[in-house]
Amino acid sequence: MRREQFHIPSLVSDLDLYYCGIEEVIQHFTCGPAIRDNCLIHYIIKGSGFFECRGIRHPVKEGEIFAIFPGELTYYETDPDNPWTFCWLGFGGRRTKEMLQRAGISMDEPVRFIREGADIPGYIGTMLDTLEAYPSRDLPASKIHGALYNIFAVMETSHLASRPQFPARTETADYVGKALRFIETHYQSPISIKNIADYVGLERTYFTKQFTKATGESPQRFLIKYRIDQAQRLLATTDMTVGQVGKSVGIQELAYFSRLYKKVVGVAPKQHGQSIQLRANTV
Template structure:
């Protein structure tokens, strides 16, 4: 393994006859740059994928900085100003593959990889290491160079498959979180509009099309409160507002979903440490 300047180790294999088509590998290599080694800011004419085998570093592209560590893969796009730098204390080790093709950008985008989302986190490193090695050993072993391009393209597509698989899991998780967020928003909106009625969490979940246990779980994860606690909070805050009006205690209780005024008073005391009458008197005395 030869050593390049600013690298502890470095090797690269070139495709002697890259095809002009959908996807074609130009070269592939692996290396271990010294701490603080930086490439760029610069613009590349081809696509370039790096997978971090160990250590860490940063990528800067499209006005954003990404920290990358073992198992992460980052993609550099042609005509985008980019720089990447090895950490000074824990310099990264990585493998890379440069490629081109009129389908490259569309294909990467279909995997969720774009200049705005250039990092795929925590891929199957063992598989990727195998594919990088296979790509490099595809070259300079066949009499017909077209076979080398075909073989390297095959291994490269498997590499892209792993990236897409890893990214799909991350995208699915993000979508699930977004869906959970929408569910919680719906539940909060429901409570905010229906708090005056004698509603239950079972009813809220059923009306929104969710299982009560599932709704309660994601609600607590998102807000830090159970749906029951959140509904109680809505009702009590509204009660505080109404107690400043001329409504009777019974009318305030009914207005916030408590047909039993005595039970409302007990609940309000838990909330404020005083009865509704004491709260009202304190506010009047404070005026």
């Protein structure tokens, strides 16, 4: 059984649905190799199989999602002895990158287990019912967008729950948790440690002491490493210049970015990017 419906998205939407569906697949189901023009997420309701992207084969089973990114050549296949039942949604919009990042989903980590993921088929069912029941001119868009945002809320909550937790819930943990979320959300902007301290409501020196005690690193060091980690991902997965990568992770000056990158990684970003590209071309 297969249900699938399509939706005409807004050209100026932050996040919008392109299509969605649900299917209990046949025993020898395969899809691809293929390239998509939009982001696509599958949630496995039951069964097992694998998803292949960028030369890596990922086992995927009940309770997990796998994400397909635009322009990526992908292939997936069910286990004939334990075939999948899955649901899916294609989506896009101005906040797509941010929403995926908040859910802990990236091209390097396209497969994730979703806690409380059983809600996802229900939300997709709501979107299917709505699209089937209304002509496009009368479609209640709020029901579509509400279900879509609820799916991303489930994935984000699961991601946050999977991160390392402090042994006890303390005031310091609250402050540090807020600081980490602020860094993850705003690292692309030229934020300072004072900006972070102001956001969590602490004096800068006291905030630095509490953050360092809780994480083992100063907030300045953590922010630099986080930005450089994101820069490495961009160098590995895009054709952006070193300067563009630096600005994309919140460091405007090329020389300063190169110096920080070399200090953290051990090689200059240009050399590292060339090395990554060379390895990719030999795979």
